[in-house]
Amino acid sequence: MFVFSSDQFAEAQKAHFANLFALTNTAFDGFQKLAELNLQAVKSNLAESQENVQAALSGGDLKDVFSAQGKFAQPAADKALAYARHVYEIASATQAELTKTVEAQYEQHNRSVQTFVDTFVKNAPAGSEALTALLQQTVAAANNTYESVQKASKQAAETVKSNIEASTAAATGAVQQSARRAVKA
Incomplete structure (x- = not known):
């Protein structure tokens, strides 16, 4: 019997901790990239705000101030979309x-489970065919469920991606239209 x-x-514990640290490091790297992007955006916004205020205040009359504001709308919207x-x-x-990382961990775990099941089936005592068949069916059902969930997750991610792209396109069109109106006014 398999022991x-x-x-x-x-x-197994070492592998689990290595995977945990890999996941943690990946999540932290993503967080770090977002923090860097946010710092860059804040720094850029401060510099541009200063330039915009100076440009608006340097106008001779109220019409020049409103004209300057209209010119800033499109670049600001473009930067927001880029962000x-x-x-x-x-x-x-x-x-x-x-x-x-999770898929690699699952595949490794799946291989280990399959090895265990194969060893169990090979060493099972006579008369335990029903139990071994049930064990094999359970493993197969779990694998099918995982594959179904994985496919559904990928489809959901693709749907989110296409929705974001459509929203970005719509927002870009709306911002461009607003900027044209602001410049005309």
């Missing part, structure tokens, strides 16, 4: 890396 040794247990795209790219890349 789970202390060495195998220790190796949103960067956030989405960072989140997507982090999610993809996390998914890759």
